[in-house]
Amino acid sequence: MRGVILLLSLACFVMMTYSQQCRQVLTTVCDDDVVNSSMQKGAKGDVGRSGKSGIPGAKGDPGAKGVPGGVGQKGMQGESCALGSLGTDIVTRLAKIEELLTPPSTTTMAxxxxxxxxxxxxxxxxxxxxxxxxxxxxxxxxxxxxxxxxxxxxxxxxxxxxxxxxxxxxxxxxxxxxxxxxxxxxxxxxxxxxxxxxxxxxxxxxxxxxxxxxxxxxxxxxxxxxxxxxxxxxxxxxxxxxxxxxxxxxxxxxxxxxxxxxxxxxxxxxxxxxxxxxxxxxxxxxxxxxxxxxxxxxxxxxxxxxxxxxxxxxxxxxxxxxxxxxxxxxx
Incomplete structure (x- = not known):
């Protein structure tokens, strides 16, 4: 008798027609305690596997601009570079021009x-x-x-x-x-x-x-x-x-x-x-x-x-x- 009741309960759930008429049928077969006990929620099952990742959502708006950082420490001074051949030639010519602009003396011209x-x-x-x-x-x-x-x-x-x-x-x-x-x-x-x-x-x-x-x-x-x-x-x-x-x-x-x-x-x-x-x-x-x-x-x-x-x-x-x-x- 209990098996018949369970089958009837399952059929009602599947057909999503758990209504007053279904309850009346069950009541005519067995008392209310039996029906109520068969309709109680069962224990929570195990967690199923995770599904596949969905499509990524749209990129969000840029965040607000951060506060500027502080001024860094001053670096070490680099070494002075040596004059190349062109630089040396320019320095030599400038010295010669300066010499020409200087009033000549007997010693210099000699x-x-x-x-x-x-x-x-x-x-x-x-x-x-x-x-x-x-x-x-x-x-x-x-x-x-x-x-x-x-x-x-x-x-x-x-x-x-x-x-x-x-x-x-x-x-x-x-x-x-x-x-x-x-x-x-x-x-x-x-x-x-x-x-x-x-x-x-x-x-x-x-x-x-x-x-x-x-x-x-x-x-x-x-x-x-x-x-x-x-x-x-x-x-x-x-x-x-x-x-x-x-x-x-x-x-x-x-x-x-x-x-x-x-x-x-x-x-x-x-x-x-x-x-x-x-x-x-x-x-x-x-x-x-x-x-x-x-x-x-x-x-x-x-x-x-x-x-x-x-x-x-x-x-x-x-x-x-x-x-x-x-x-x-x-x-």
């Missing part, structure tokens, strides 16, 4: 002379180099080495000051920037007076330039310019020249307005360093690269264009010259 005459080189045919009252060769009536009032030793020739001379290749013209600025060689032979000295002599204006050339066959030509000057070191000793006349052809006006270049100071407009591209490392007012190069390597026969001492409009770029002389006069 350090930039090309050569000091010594007893071993003195001969009876060479003019004295004792300091005199002349300010330039144009105020001197003597030819040969002379010492100006500022202490610079020059070579005078008929009132002209020779500032460059090539004869036989006895002096190496492959020099760095500082040598071309200060001067080098022997005043009695091959030499370069120095860009600083040339600038000092021509900065007042009214200067002329005369260039004399010789080839290896003894032929001679000349180029004269009615206006000539060299700018300061700060302007890279730019060449200012105009007013050509002569029979050598004008191979210098092409270089007018351009800076001086050397092996360690490339200031030309080409994609190479013209001072070293053609052999040697001689300084000049290169453009891209040269119509003239009187400081080129001294050689008897060229191995290519622009090799050697050249003056394009007289002998071309393939025929090196033997001797050159560059001189100025400021009246």
């Amino acid at each position: 350090t930039t002379t090309v050569a000091t005459k010594t007893p071993s080189t003195a001969t009876s045919t060479v003019a004295t180099t004792t300091p005199s009252s002349i300010t330039s060769c144009s105020t001197s009536s003597s030819n040969g080495p002379q010492t100006l009032t500022n202490g610079v030793e020059v070579y005078c020739e008929d009132g002209w000051t020779i500032f460059q001379r090539r004869i036989d290749g006895s002096v190496n013209f492959s020099r760095p920037w500082d040598d071309y600025a200060n001067g080098f060689g022997q005043i009695h032979g091959e030499f370069w007076l120095g860009l600083d000295n040339i600038h000092e002599m021509t900065r007042g204006g009214g200067c002329r330039l005369k260039i004399e050339l010789w080839d290896f066959d003894g032929n001679q030509a000349h180029a004269d310019y009615s206006s000539f000057s060299i700018e300061s070191a700060g302007n890279l000793y730019r060449l200012r020249v105009s007013g050509y006349s002569g029979n050598a052809g004008d191979s210098l006006s092409y270089h007018n307005g351009h800076a001086f270049s050397t092996e360690d100071s490339d200031n030309d407009l080409s994609g190479v360093n013209c001072a070293t591209y053609f052999g040697g490392s001689q300084g000049w007012w290169f453009v891209g690269c040269a119509y003239s190069w009187l400081n080129g390597v001294w050689m008897r026969q060229s191995s290519g264009a622009a090799h050697g001492i050249i003056w394009k409009h007289w002998k071309g770029n393939y025929v090196p010259l033997k001797e050159t002389k560059m001189k100025l006069r400021c009246d």
Whole structure:
């Protein structure tokens, strides 16, 4: 009998029709206590397995901005860096500019002379180099080495000051920037007076330039310019020249307005360093690269264009010259 009651109870639950009619049926079969006891809630079963995770929800709104943190401690000071080659070059040039702006004294100018005459080189045919009252060769009536009032030793020739001379290749013209600025060689032979000295002599204006050339066959030509000057070191000793006349052809006006270049100071407009591209490392007012190069390597026969001492409009770029002389006069 109890089994029948349980089956009837289960059927009522399944059909979700636990109603008054079902209860009446049960009541007619057994008493109320039996029915009530069969309808009591059973014990809680074990927890089932967790289901799969659902789809993640949408990202929430950003939170409020936090309070800024405090200022951190100051770091340790780093080591000072050393100047590179470019920095060193800039410092050197600034020092030179400062030196040029300082009023010259006899002692200072004496350090930039090309050569000091010594007893071993003195001969009876060479003019004295004792300091005199002349300010330039144009105020001197003597030819040969002379010492100006500022202490610079020059070579005078008929009132002209020779500032460059090539004869036989006895002096190496492959020099760095500082040598071309200060001067080098022997005043009695091959030499370069120095860009600083040339600038000092021509900065007042009214200067002329005369260039004399010789080839290896003894032929001679000349180029004269009615206006000539060299700018300061700060302007890279730019060449200012105009007013050509002569029979050598004008191979210098092409270089007018351009800076001086050397092996360690490339200031030309080409994609190479013209001072070293053609052999040697001689300084000049290169453009891209040269119509003239009187400081080129001294050689008897060229191995290519622009090799050697050249003056394009007289002998071309393939025929090196033997001797050159560059001189100025400021009246």
